[in-house]
Amino acid sequence: MKKLLILCIALNLSLLTSCEEDDKANVNEEQTLVDTPDNKEEVSETNGVQLINKEIINIPAPQTGGRGVPIGGEFTKFDFETGIVTTSETDWDIAFRGTTIALNGGEVTGTNDEPARNGNVEVSVVNGTFESVKSTKDLKFEKDGNGAFGIPTGSNNGWYNYNPATNIILAIPGKIFIFKTRKGNYVKVEFLSYYQDQDNTKEGRFYSFNYVLNQKIGSTSLAK
Amino acid sequence: MSLNKNKILIYFFFFCLQAIFGQEKEEAVKDSISPQQLEEVIITGTRTQRQLSSLPLPASIISKKKIQQIGAIRLNKVLEEQTGIVLVADESGFEGIQIQGLESEYILILIDGVPLPRGGNAGNFDLKRIAIGNIKQVEIVKGASSSLYGSEALGGVVNIITEVPKTIKPSGNVSYRIGTFTQQDFNINVSQKFKKVSYSLFSNRFSSKGYDLNPEDNFGPTVNPFENYTFGSKLYVTLSKNIDVASSIRTFNEYLDRTVFVNNTNFGVNGRTKEWLSHTRVNHKIGLNLKAEYEFYVTRFKAIEEVNAPQNIADLTNSNFNNFIARPEIRSTYTLNNSRFTTGVGYKYNQLKRTNIDTPKSFNSQYIYAQYDTNLLGFLNVIVGGRFDNHSEYNYQLSPKIALRYKLTKSLAFKGSVGTGFRAPNFRQLFLDFTNTSVGYTVLGYNVAENKLQDLQDLGEIDRVTVSKEILDKNLKAETSISYNAGFTFHTKALKTEINFFRNDIKNLIDTQIIARKTNGQNVFSYKNFDEIYTTGFEVNGSYNITKNFTASGGYQLLYAFNKENQERIKNKEVFARDAITKKTVAVTKSKYFGLVNRSRHNANIKLFYDWRKAKANFNLRVLYRSKYAQFDTNGNNLIDDYDTSFVNGFYTLNTAITKTFFNDFNLQVGANNLLDYTANLLPTLPGIQTYIKLNYKF
Numbered sequence: 001m002k003k004l005l006i007l008c009i010a011l012n013l014s015l016l017t018s019c020e021e022d023d024k025a026n027v028n029e030e031q032t033l034v035d036t037p038d039n040k041e042e043v044s045e046t047n048g049v050q051l052i053n054k055e056i057i058n059i060p061a062p063q064t065g066g067r068g069v070p071i072g073g074e075f076t077k078f079d080f081e082t083g084i085v086t087t088s089e090t091d092w093d094i095a096f097r098g099t100t101i102a103l104n105g106g107e108v109t110g111t112n113d114e115p116a117r118n119g120n121v122e123v124s125v126v127n128g129t130f131e132s133v134k135s136t137k138d139l140k141f142e143k144d145g146n147g148a149f150g151i152p153t154g155s156n157n158g159w160y161n162y163n164p165a166t167n168i169i170l171a172i173p174g175k176i177f178i179f180k181t182r183k184g185n186y187v188k189v190e191f192l193s194y195y196q197d198q199d200n201t202k203e204g205r206f207y208s209f210n211y212v213l214n215q216k217i218g219s220t221s222l223a224k
Numbered sequence: 225m226s227l228n229k230n231k232i233l234i235y236f237f238f239f240c241l242q243a244i245f246g247q248e249k250e251e252a253v254k255d256s257i258s259p260q261q262l263e264e265v266i267i268t269g270t271r272t273q274r275q276l277s278s279l280p281l282p283a284s285i286i287s288k289k290k291i292q293q294i295g296a297i298r299l300n301k302v303l304e305e306q307t308g309i310v311l312v313a314d315e316s317g318f319e320g321i322q323i324q325g326l327e328s329e330y331i332l333i334l335i336d337g338v339p340l341p342r343g344g345n346a347g348n349f350d351l352k353r354i355a356i357g358n359i360k361q362v363e364i365v366k367g368a369s370s371s372l373y374g375s376e377a378l379g380g381v382v383n384i385i386t387e388v389p390k391t392i393k394p395s396g397n398v399s400y401r402i403g404t405f406t407q408q409d410f411n412i413n414v415s416q417k418f419k420k421v422s423y424s425l426f427s428n429r430f431s432s433k434g435y436d437l438n439p440e441d442n443f444g445p446t447v448n449p450f451e452n453y454t455f456g457s458k459l460y461v462t463l464s465k466n467i468d469v470a471s472s473i474r475t476f477n478e479y480l481d482r483t484v485f486v487n488n489t490n491f492g493v494n495g496r497t498k499e500w501l502s503h504t505r506v507n508h509k510i511g512l513n514l515k516a517e518y519e520f521y522v523t524r525f526k527a528i529e530e531v532n533a534p535q536n537i538a539d540l541t542n543s544n545f546n547n548f549i550a551r552p553e554i555r556s557t558y559t560l561n562n563s564r565f566t567t568g569v570g571y572k573y574n575q576l577k578r579t580n581i582d583t584p585k586s587f588n589s590q591y592i593y594a595q596y597d598t599n600l601l602g603f604l605n606v607i608v609g610g611r612f613d614n615h616s617e618y619n620y621q622l623s624p625k626i627a628l629r630y631k632l633t634k635s636l637a638f639k640g641s642v643g644t645g646f647r648a649p650n651f652r653q654l655f656l657d658f659t660n661t662s663v664g665y666t667v668l669g670y671n672v673a674e675n676k677l678q679d680l681q682d683l684g685e686i687d688r689v690t691v692s693k694e695i696l697d698k699n700l701k702a703e704t705s706i707s708y709n710a711g712f713t714f715h716t717k718a719l720k721t722e723i724n725f726f727r728n729d730i731k732n733l734i735d736t737q738i739i740a741r742k743t744n745g746q747n748v749f750s751y752k753n754f755d756e757i758y759t760t761g762f763e764v765n766g767s768y769n770i771t772k773n774f775t776a777s778g779g780y781q782l783l784y785a786f787n788k789e790n791q792e793r794i795k796n797k798e799v800f801a802r803d804a805i806t807k808k809t810v811a812v813t814k815s816k817y818f819g820l821v822n823r824s825r826h827n828a829n830i831k832l833f834y835d836w837r838k839a840k841a842n843f844n845l846r847v848l849y850r851s852k853y854a855q856f857d858t859n860g861n862n863l864i865d866d867y868d869t870s871f872v873n874g875f876y877t878l879n880t881a882i883t884k885t886f887f888n889d890f891n892l893q894v895g896a897n898n899l900l901d902y903t904a905n906l907l908p909t910l911p912g913i914q915t916y917i918k919l920n921y922k923f
Contacts, residue, residue, distance in 0.1 A: 070743070070744055071744065127798055127800070128800075128811075129800065129808075129809045129810060129811065130808075130809055147687065148688075153741070154738060154741065154747055155738075155747075156862070157738075160860070161860045161861075161862060163856060163857055163858075163860075166856055166858070166870075168858075170857075170858070170859060170860030171802070171860055172800075172860045172861065173800040173801050173802040173809045173859055173860050173861055174798075174799065174801075174809055174811070174861070190809065192802070192807055198807070
């Protein structure tokens, strides 16, 4: 990390922008995709609506290429209903590769090694604290397709923000993502970190996030 | 390259020998007891000689004597101890100046009234570059001064005034100083004044072995070893009763070799900076009341970096920067009774050849300015002025200014001024064409963006353009400011105090924006006017002669510096922060918004100067305080708030120096900077205590 930082400073004499998305590129591609035992789960029930609150830690999202070479590599697929990473071609909601997040809804965008879409997952973004998002009413949802991801890529466009001064990718605080899962349930997600153990000095391409899932199909409530 | 270096070294030694032995026969001139302090005269505020105390602008002078007493040898050290001036290191470690909360890019640095080339590709004006062994004083005028100086004079103007020869006997000095990190400074000055001709010669070698604050890492030293040479020569000729000419040449050469660690291998990079500046001024008395000055100034700044590596090492490329400026200017001053009318007209040619800009690019600008300085009723001084700048690449600028000083009592006066400043887009912002070969992103200057983008599209490298064509069709505007200053001065024989309230509103700040997305997943950036910021606060200064030999002074600046758009977003509850410990997201409230990076709320200094005449010695102690500031956003919301973790806590620096005179002509100085040994990981420019010893021979 620091190595790259210094390199960037030394080499890109003229520029303020540097090395985006190239942080800690040396992720071990053979990482086994297992659910981390640290993940916490809480269930609360009010008026027959069951909300499942989960904290997911260290979902690896390796990618190949970068540094001028076309980006590729399998996306890491995640299932909100089970709360674990899956290799299933169909039973997934969102998938991660580097800083890119794909939805199992809409069309392929055209990037390499993209998973086929066979669900109807949609996403919407709300500004606020995690707790403040209470309902999905009146939200407008997007899917992947038309050459773009439902969660826009690039710094400050979607879920993260890249700081050229530190060469670090940070989840934008206050961006809450509401997904409609392939089963039709609503879930709100807050991304926490892009680094292993939520530590900016460790390896990148590890997602940690909180989510609250309402398992009652069609129910728009996302808080007690 | 090393040949060149040797040549310069040899030249330097010959010069030294000449200076030392050439003057052997001369009898040492005795330094009489320091002459009665004359009223300080400043030229920067109005481009005419004005008493500092009567100037209606916030201004100050740092005298040669003070500079010598505090043991400063480069401009950065002189400026950093002044109230309200903060030095901020950029990514290259260049220390830039911040005045009234405005950073290096918005401060104009002049030498004898003409701009020193800014140098380098980006980042700060490196103040360490400027040797100050031959100067008379440093003048600082705060607040916008574009009405006289045009572009870049938003936060203030620093003008280095060089020494003028005074005696028919050659006078000057030779000095050597050595300090921590083998920092060596060797200085020679000679000047002589004949009836119609006078000259001065200045020569300086400065070097350091550098230092490494993190020896265990692979990235080499924090500050690389370097050596540099500054030569200055000045010739004054009186051609007739009414015409005299002053001509000067200044050169600067620096060698900085470093190693770069790429792919687990160290590569050598040879850095070389070559700079020269030639400045000729003809002073012409046309009549009893009318004076004219014809000035021609040319400068070139070259920086080269050569990589000693086999071909095709990604990331490592030679770089080249070559900036040439030529500027003729004619000024005239008409004096009548209590008024002075100053006008000026000039033309500036500015050319740049550099890596990542296709062909040499040039700017042509013409300008005209006028200023009316009048004293009314014996107690009111009013200055009204303005400047018009026409430019080949962006819209013309009109910069008015008004200032007044109202004398309330013999010792109390009110000062106030309103002025505008601007900063033209630079070559990089207009013409850059840079693609980072390792990562793959591209940065395009505004004026070339549309065509270059088309080229990239034709090559199939563009996935999608994210801005509309119309945006790129408009002109990039100059950054502009309005600056307000108002305050009081209270002067008695022993006590001098002043207070100045300031506010600077800047709009159209130029920053990068994403204009397209590439097929490799990276972005294409260009530039855009968007942000609006302001800086406001006040500055207090006081100096008191406790006894004839003992002076105490102090200063304080309060500063608020914010981005207006961010304040608006915070007001609308659109900004959030993640608490670093609880990881909880909270809304950033107004009180949690800290403001712009690198701005400290409080700056203060206390200085004691003691002149021990009996022992022919002087002693000083200076304490500087800078309150906490943040360096960058750490929690993803693109602004500095109390939840960020890049804060440098408030700290004190204690500097001291003792000078003792021997045998009338020799001075021995011992000094220490940062005696409290303050260090912080984030501050590569403060590597612990730095001591030095200096021997100076004056003739």
